[in-house]
Amino acid sequence: MSDGHRRVRVDSVTKLFPNAQGGTFTALQDVTFDVGDFEFLSIIGPSGSGKTTLLRILGGLEFPEHGAVVIDEAEVRGPGRERAIVFQDFALLPWRSVLGNVVFPLELRRVAKGERDRRAHEAITLVGLAGFEDYYPNMLSGGMQQRVGLARALAVEPEVLLMDEPFGALDAQTRTVLQDELLQIWERDRKTVVFVTHDMAEAVFLSDRVLILSANPGTVHRVVTVELPRPRLDELRRTAEFADLVGDVWETLQTLTR
Amino acid sequence: MGNVADVDALSRPRARQSRVRRFVSGAWQRYPGALVILGLLILWEIAGELQLFAFLPSIREIVDAGVTLLERPDVWRSWGRTLLEVFVGTAIAVGLGFVLGVSMAQSRVVEALFGLYVDLFQSAPVSAFVPVIGLVFGLGYSAIVATVTIFAFFVFTVNTYTGVKNVDPRLIEMARSFGAGRVAVQFRVVIPAARPMMLTGLGLAVGRGVNGGILGEMLISIVGIGGLLMYYGGAFQEDFVFALVFMVLIIAVVLMSLIQRLADKYEERMR
Ligand SMILES: Nc1ncnc2c1ncn2[C@@H]1O[C@H](COP(=O)(O)OP(=O)(O)O)[C@@H](O)[C@H]1O
Ligand SMILES: [Mg+2]
Numbered sequence: 001m002s003d004g005h006r007r008v009r010v011d012s013v014t015k016l017f018p019n020a021q022g023g024t025f026t027a028l029q030d031v032t033f034d035v036g037d038f039e040f041l042s043i044i045g046p047s048g049s050g051k052t053t054l055l056r057i058l059g060g061l062e063f064p065e066h067g068a069v070v071i072d073e074a075e076v077r078g079p080g081r082e083r084a085i086v087f088q089d090f091a092l093l094p095w096r097s098v099l100g101n102v103v104f105p106l107e108l109r110r111v112a113k114g115e116r117d118r119r120a121h122e123a124i125t126l127v128g129l130a131g132f133e134d135y136y137p138n139m140l141s142g143g144m145q146q147r148v149g150l151a152r153a154l155a156v157e158p159e160v161l162l163m164d165e166p167f168g169a170l171d172a173q174t175r176t177v178l179q180d181e182l183l184q185i186w187e188r189d190r191k192t193v194v195f196v197t198h199d200m201a202e203a204v205f206l207s208d209r210v211l212i213l214s215a216n217p218g219t220v221h222r223v224v225t226v227e228l229p230r231p232r233l234d235e236l237r238r239t240a241e242f243a244d245l246v247g248d249v250w251e252t253l254q255t256l257t258r
Numbered sequence: 259m260g261n262v263a264d265v266d267a268l269s270r271p272r273a274r275q276s277r278v279r280r281f282v283s284g285a286w287q288r289y290p291g292a293l294v295i296l297g298l299l300i301l302w303e304i305a306g307e308l309q310l311f312a313f314l315p316s317i318r319e320i321v322d323a324g325v326t327l328l329e330r331p332d333v334w335r336s337w338g339r340t341l342l343e344v345f346v347g348t349a350i351a352v353g354l355g356f357v358l359g360v361s362m363a364q365s366r367v368v369e370a371l372f373g374l375y376v377d378l379f380q381s382a383p384v385s386a387f388v389p390v391i392g393l394v395f396g397l398g399y400s401a402i403v404a405t406v407t408i409f410a411f412f413v414f415t416v417n418t419y420t421g422v423k424n425v426d427p428r429l430i431e432m433a434r435s436f437g438a439g440r441v442a443v444q445f446r447v448v449i450p451a452a453r454p455m456m457l458t459g460l461g462l463a464v465g466r467g468v469n470g471g472i473l474g475e476m477l478i479s480i481v482g483i484g485g486l487l488m489y490y491g492g493a494f495q496e497d498f499v500f501a502l503v504f505m506v507l508i509i510a511v512v513l514m515s516l517i518q519r520l521a522d523k524y525e526e527r528m529r
Binding site: 059060061079080081083084085087089091093094095104105107108109136137138156 | 428429431432433434435436437438442446447450451453524527
């Protein structure tokens, strides 16, 4: 779906970590790819292939030893207003209510109170949590907690949404429901999304392209373009084209984990 | 209409009575420990009335002494003085302990410098230092306040340190990803996350502060409630001594449980 305009450019990114033997471990090596404007890109790969590291670099929480990430022509030097992250373990503040959690980033950005509440309520409604504003995270199921995590990210109205296995901690049923809802939200208000997952069906169902990373060191192994029509509904999961694409990704990952 | 009013008038006292009964039975269920205390008090009263132990007054005598004490304005003034010392001393302990606890949790250097001593002093018999405090601070308010501070300081520091140390780093990262700087991370993530531990520390600090205050008054300058305890002890008026001891216990327990309740309120959500 990229209309030629590149929103995100990852340019020869290499990330090293110190290892236990006092040497260095190459988590990512020479990783290069683009994400188009309003594109939904998934990153999939065996565990340890550097998916989280890559997303943290995109988020400005980690810095590469070589190469750079460029968003809207500006090199990423830290977290930025045009990006928001949805975390795998939700990362909700347990002492704040649903509303309190969603307004949190808006408070940090000094958005005025009225505007803050308006945007928060809008985002909360969008993720289907209207009426739960005063609940605390420990009163909510995992699925509902991640809806809060998603609402919090949407409330800052980011251009680029970064998601690190956001549904990885949820049961299969809840996961598909949230995938459907994420797509609905995305259809209505398209953003550039980078979505890390280790679930092949999830990657195929959501994405325009699936980037497959190999491990040790993490490199771009292959990019699969998903030509399935949108809007994508639950039925798509039971079609032959869908199964073929998932099978394709599955075979590639098989060769990588061997 | 008259009939309806009659029914109301009849049912109201009954409702009240059952409410009292519900409160009592609820209290037993919730605080079974109260039964133990009641049993001990009954045994005590029997032992006291039979004069089984030379210096053990009966509960009745202790209550009489307590009433006498409550009627004396100088006793109220002593309470005022003692509680003020405890309040000021604990406040200083909390202020200093907050700074030291937070710095120790976040700076390797500060942790290396003070960690061992804070740990040691938390369980050390600080009472041994009380006479020395008198030598340093003289015999006035400041000596007692300093005693309270030293008694209350270490628990609060250790609890603050532990609370800050255990803040989930993923929450800090989340805040940073949304643009929080150092200050915002401190005030909006670290301190709120550590708050239940700090409030628990405050409850313990108040308990130790009361302890320290009374001890200081007994050993340094014979003023306040500690002073009264010394006086009645010296005069062998055990009923008055016990009456004061009970008052101290009650006040300390009430203060501590109020603070603990506040801590629980926050902690409930943190699970
Ligand atoms: N802070 C770190 N220090 C040292 N090694 C790290 C650090 N973060 C990640 N790694 C290593 O980098 C590799 C990639 O990790 P990660 O990005 O979490 O992979 P994935 O998310 O794909 O499972 C792993 O081998 C991991 O052990
Ligand atoms: Mg990961």
